[in-house]
Amino acid sequence: MKNKNYTNMNVNPCKMCMPMGGSLAFKGIENSMILMHGSQGCATYIRRHMATHYNEPVDIASSSLSENQTVHGGSKNLKHGIKNVIKLYNPKIIGVLTTCLAETIGEDIKRIIDEFKNKHPITEVDIIPVSTPGYGATHYEGFFHTIRSIIEYYAVDIPEKNEKINIIAGDLTPADIRELKRIGKLFDVDFNLIPDISDTLDGSFQEDYSKIPKGGTTIDQIKSMSGAKATIELALLLEDKYSPGMFLEEKYGVKLYKMAMPIGLQGMDEFVKTIAMITGKSIPEELKAERERMLDGMIDSHKYNAEGKALIYGNPEITYSITRLCSENGITPLIVATGARAKALNRYFNSADSLVMNDVDFETIHSEVKRLKPNLLIGNSDGKFIWEKENIPLIRVGFPVHDHIGAQRKLVVGYTGSMGFLDEITNTLLDLKHKGYRQRLYDELYDKSGGEKYA
Numbered sequence: 001m002k003n004k005n006y007t008n009m010n011v012n013p014c015k016m017c018m019p020m021g022g023s024l025a026f027k028g029i030e031n032s033m034i035l036m037h038g039s040q041g042c043a044t045y046i047r048r049h050m051a052t053h054y055n056e057p058v059d060i061a062s063s064s065l066s067e068n069q070t071v072h073g074g075s076k077n078l079k080h081g082i083k084n085v086i087k088l089y090n091p092k093i094i095g096v097l098t099t100c101l102a103e104t105i106g107e108d109i110k111r112i113i114d115e116f117k118n119k120h121p122i123t124e125v126d127i128i129p130v131s132t133p134g135y136g137a138t139h140y141e142g143f144f145h146t147i148r149s150i151i152e153y154y155a156v157d158i159p160e161k162n163e164k165i166n167i168i169a170g171d172l173t174p175a176d177i178r179e180l181k182r183i184g185k186l187f188d189v190d191f192n193l194i195p196d197i198s199d200t201l202d203g204s205f206q207e208d209y210s211k212i213p214k215g216g217t218t219i220d221q222i223k224s225m226s227g228a229k230a231t232i233e234l235a236l237l238l239e240d241k242y243s244p245g246m247f248l249e250e251k252y253g254v255k256l257y258k259m260a261m262p263i264g265l266q267g268m269d270e271f272v273k274t275i276a277m278i279t280g281k282s283i284p285e286e287l288k289a290e291r292e293r294m295l296d297g298m299i300d301s302h303k304y305n306a307e308g309k310a311l312i313y314g315n316p317e318i319t320y321s322i323t324r325l326c327s328e329n330g331i332t333p334l335i336v337a338t339g340a341r342a343k344a345l346n347r348y349f350n351s352a353d354s355l356v357m358n359d360v361d362f363e364t365i366h367s368e369v370k371r372l373k374p375n376l377l378i379g380n381s382d383g384k385f386i387w388e389k390e391n392i393p394l395i396r397v398g399f400p401v402h403d404h405i406g407a408q409r410k411l412v413v414g415y416t417g418s419m420g421f422l423d424e425i426t427n428t429l430l431d432l433k434h435k436g437y438r439q440r441l442y443d444e445l446y447d448k449s450g451g452e453k454y455a
């Protein structure tokens with residue numbers, strides 16, 4: 001196994017910042033609104049990424065710090081912002097996320113919120129502060145750290161025990177979340193699924209515009225998490241300090257099962273077997289049939305997949321799960337790369353054919369692409385300039401996908417979703433093979449002067 005850690009300057013980072021992850025998490029909580037404490041550009045950058053990925057209007061408020069507040073502190077702006085958000089959006093929850101600027105000048109958002117609450121005793125709005133310095137980590141850690149902070153906020157001291165399973169969902173699409181909920185229904189088990197973006201970031205057409213989209217994980221669901229039977233956290237590589245499931249296990253004794261996203265045969269088998277084991281229920285026939293159909297599809301496609309040599313990149317979880325899907329189907333994961341410091345990624349790949357890259361930027365990935373020459377790129381839109389420059393097909397998956405439509409409907413989890421995604425990979429390889437094969441045959445069989453090579 002050849003592993004590299006790249007810690008130098010970043011050129012075209014293969015990651016996004018912590019408040020981006022925090023915003024993704026809050027968008028899956030019912031009746032919530034985000035207020036970003038920092039300069040206006042942070043909110044604009046994050047809104048732009050989310051709006052083009054999900055094709056939904058995305059509102060994020062900002063305390064709009066400028067030079068004056070950078071020197072004298074932004075307390076007044078944040079309090080004013082909270083007041084405006086309550087007046088304009090009437091949310092049940094306001095998630096206050098910090099940014100690079102707020103953290104650098106040492107803003108204590110918890111104190112500012114307490115001062116606000118003392119002056120305005122509002123009981124109908126919960127204001128949840130989350131520290132997410134843009135430079136602190138990546139959007140991957142920001143996402144889980146925010147979910148953990150939300151659960152910590154609502155956790156009750158002596159929880160009522162219940163039979164539910166907490167699912168800490170990870171950075172999946174609305175279609176993936178709908179699939180997880182369907183699996184829960186097939187098992188006839190109640191999931192506390194967080195964050196539930198199935199409706200909030202993939203809404204239906206409505207005559208009337210609603211400032212806060214319908215849907216999301218409810219406060220009651222979050223409160224019942226500390227009394228749940230178990231937690232399944234779809235974040236195998238996450239450090240404990242960011243892990244919501246670890247908090248629930250350490251503080252409330254809720255048994256934690258950490259695993260990869262249910263992508264590919266192995267990933268999905270682990271997920272399904274864990275639910276069956278926790279609940280004592282047998283695996284639903286419908287899921288068994290879907291598994292058999294997937295196995296059949298894998299047999300159909302395996303003879304074409306050996307041609308594949310892929311670069312797989314993105315956040316650590318999606319990168320890991322898709323790499324495993326590729327490996328189990330005969331596609332060589334030539335380069336496995338993430339911008340996060342996910343050293344655990346190295347532990348899980350033990351192949352002499354794979355280069356695993358942690359904390360890496362796209363410039364470095366690009367230089368390895370030139371050297372190792374993969375014939376397939378699998379990852380988000382941020383790597384598309386490699387596709388442009390090297391003319392290697394790019395299969396878009398993960399976040400953000402802002403140069404194609406339909407990212408919110410992309411299904412990669414479950415047996416059916418994994419098979420559909422594998423078909424997309426195999427068909428791309430088949431296209432590569434068919435495209436230009438006449439020219440390749442000609443080059444192989446005829447010499448340059450036009451005569452037959454083997455005459």
Ligand code: SF4
Nearest residue numbers: 017042045099100134
């Ligand atoms: S990296 Fe910092 S400055 Fe840039 S958008 Fe994120 S929080 Fe804002």
